[in-house]
Amino acid sequence: MKLIYVFILLMFFSCSEKKVHEKCFTSNRFALGFHIEKFGDLSRVDVLDPWENATGIHYSYWLVPKNEEVPDSIRSKKIIRTPVERVVCLSTTHIGFLLKLGLEDKIVGISGKQYVSNQKVRAEIEAGQVQDVGYDQNLNYELLLKLKPDMVMAYGVGSEVASYLSKLEDLGIPVVINAEYLEETPLGRAEWLKFVAAFFNREDDADRIFSETAKQYLQLKQKALQAGHQPVVITGFPYKDNWWVPGGKSNMANLIADAGGQYLWKDNDKRESFVLSPENVISQSVNADVWINCGYVGSLKDITDQDERFAIIKPLREKMVYNDNKRMIPNGGNDIWETGVANPEVVLKDLIRIFHPEIFPSDTLYYYQKLPE
């Protein structure tokens, strides 16, 4: 009998020592850029290679519940106290994830208020409940300090982001990098919902929501596969002599493929965008059927105003040009960047509508619009 009490006591002791053991993985189905390991009440979230061309770099964040002590063994690491109540999002995509989880009221700061699409958040910004903390080199550190967020969710295009990350950490502001945009697949990106949810103790909701998302996405993909013919798709818009297009292994290329389209440059083996000369694109587009994502234009005339020579491009001649700016706000924010990542099935459906109009004849496009003349 006494042995049992001793045993229980021993267990208490071992628990109170807060040694970290008992790992359980959260496994991702599509996302490669992060993984979450649970150690009892604690979690460790790793973000891998969080910016372009990073190799072998990873950030680990330890999620410690607010009502528990931080174990000695991890005291020197990056620690986020959970659940997060006050978050600053440096990208509108992060807002999209929070909206999906119903956590938009946790947002206290955003970066670039002109880019926010969601009406409710915009209203809160106008009312002063959500602050604009600036972006890149113009981060308003003083405002950030004043806001006292539990977490700043950041993203970085290049390694320079490390410098202002460490600056934030010096100021005692917890920062995490959200590298969803580096995922090559739309579902991989969407799965970062789980990453975001971890900080708010909503992993279960995220699992449920994402499963549904993935299910719908895959069903749509299946439908598209059955369509038979695959239209040839070109994207982008040149500036001066440079026509940048997504790489063959990029998120966009995968979306097109999943929607049953044939991306003209699908044979490119990189994720990163690459540049072509306009002359090159024109000659290659003799067989193109559809042109999507053509920049800041609202009509075919806008395109030819920019450069009258583009009138010859086949999709333009055939009036098969679709731009993803249906939900774009005049001064720069576009909803597809905000909610499109968390809702890839909506984007996919739009593309399927465009490539195979016979499949969903009665639905209207959500993020995309057909460019009028």
Add this chain to the structure above:
Amino acid sequence: MSSSAKLKNASLFLLLFLAAVLFFVLDIFTGSLLIPVKQVFSILFGFSDASEEIKTIVLDFRLPKALTAVAAGVALSVSGLQMQTIFRNPLAGPYVLGISAGASLGVAVLVLGFSSVLSLSFFTISGSWAIVLMAWLGSGLVMFLILAVSIRVKDIMTILILGILFASAASSFVSIMQYFSSETMLKSFIIWTMGSLGSVTHSQLKVLIPSVLAGLLIAFFSAKSLDVMLLGEQYAKSMGLRIKTVRMMVFISTSILAGSITAFCGPIGFIGIAVPHIARLLFKTASHHILIPASVLLGAIILLISDIVAQLPGMESTLPINSVTALVGIPVIIWIILKNRKFTSV
């Protein structure tokens, strides 16, 4: 001039002209797409059965680009020559009075400034002409300031310093705007500053070419005065030259020539400084009646060569023209400085 010298000059001019024609044709052949020579010729002369896309590439992309290269080479070289004479400084160039900085300011206001304040559709309302107009406005503003100053200021060095200061002021404003702009705007602007020959369309050429011709005409009429200016302003005045009038003509010609090119193509450097020196080297004369046509031909040749190189023949992308002109121009300038150790003036 002795007749042997005249003959030598004439044959040199003929050679240069042929070289220019050669490189013009080569430039049309070069591009990321390999179009057979025969097909190019047949398209150029109007009797081809090639697809619409190929025809568009040759007639609407490559031909205007080659013409733009010629226009740019001509305009920048002749304006550089005039600047070197007026300022009696061998390192002067077309941008020494701030034309490029002014144009950058105009474009920056449009691309970095307005787009965020006004609706982005302003950008597309006037399309490609918006940038041209803003660049012209910017460089015109700086030019206007320079002309206003040069009426009241006697010393040419003062004008030079003021020009440099105006340019610096314009650049500072641009820097401020860059600091507050987003990635996409910034990238657009930076790409503009790298220069581009390929985005000038036929309808734009209809404006560009007459402008360049106008600027050239003024330069040619100033040739005799420029010769006298070589001796210095005191001698020029004593020979009856009205210094302020000559300066004004030269500044106007330069602003038309360099301003137009910068408006349509963005800033293109080094050509204006290097080519006049090559002309002097080849023809061994200080007479502007020879140097101006020489600069015209040499400028065209060098810019055509630069464009050919920039195409990285066979590769899918192109280099920005400014990098190539720098790579071509800088060694030329260094070589000329070293070769000529008595290098004190033009």
Add this chain to the structure above:
Amino acid sequence: MENTKVYIRLNDLSVGYRTRKGLKEIKHSLNLSAIPGELVALVGSNGIGKSTLLRSLCGFQDILKGEVCFNGKPLNLYKSRDLAKILSFVSTDVVRVQNMRVRDLLALGRFPYTNFIGTLTRDDLVIIEKAVDLVGLHGFEEQMIDELSDGERQRAMIARSLVQNTPVIILDEPTAFLDIRNKYEIVHLLHNLARNEEKTIVFSTHDLNIATSEVDKIWLMLEDEVLEGAPEDLILHGYYNKVFASENIIFDEFSGDFRLKKTFRGSFSVEGPELPKRWTIHALARAGFIYTDNARNAAINVTVSDTLKWEIVTGTKEPAGFTSAYDLVQYLLKKQMRE
């Protein structure tokens, strides 16, 4: 239009420049003239305002008061083209232009006369030929101007001015950087041009010696005024002494040179043939002894023979004689020091 004769007149002229605080006069109330066929030298010490005056004369600088008249017509009434046919200028600066041949430089001088392309007519070429001859640069036509020697270059610049074919030529320190031989050659050339071509030529120099011996008229620029006259007139009126405004420099009106003032060592007289006598006086004056005609008043009496033997003639015992002026002077100096 070409080959007219031009009279220059400066009436009550004030020259200087404008500063923010107002006018700064360098020289005022100048009344000077120059006539055709005359070579005038503007002489004065450095920094006294010669260039300012010449620049004002040519119209490079504004006149503050008074008039500069060419044949009675004030300077400011001339259009620049017409003025260029009346007046040409040669500056002291070295013109550095690359790739310019002498021939090209000279051709520029026809600027006021040629059409907008600058074609040279047969007459133009004749004028150029003549100018080349006048300055003695025949054979140099194809040479680059930055390969010429200083003297040759200056002559080329003068030739350019001749090509401009003006009745008036103004030159600012044309001999400044030249050696003695070139200095004399240039001045000689200018004098010939004035005389033979009936040009009115004014040049500035700080070399009073050359001016004194070669020119027809001097405009002598002193601190407070500018006087004009033949060199001898100015000497005889004692103005040369004022040129350097220094107490240590005196002008010996008799010998015609400037000398530093010396410590007074005593008076002397000399007897002998004209030339040796003259130079004995020079030697002893140089050493600080004062010459007097009156043998009885002199402390030292010297005789010199035409075989160049000197003797000191006094009552007391003196050494036999000297065979050089050098020895003479040395002896007298030592003697004087002993006393």
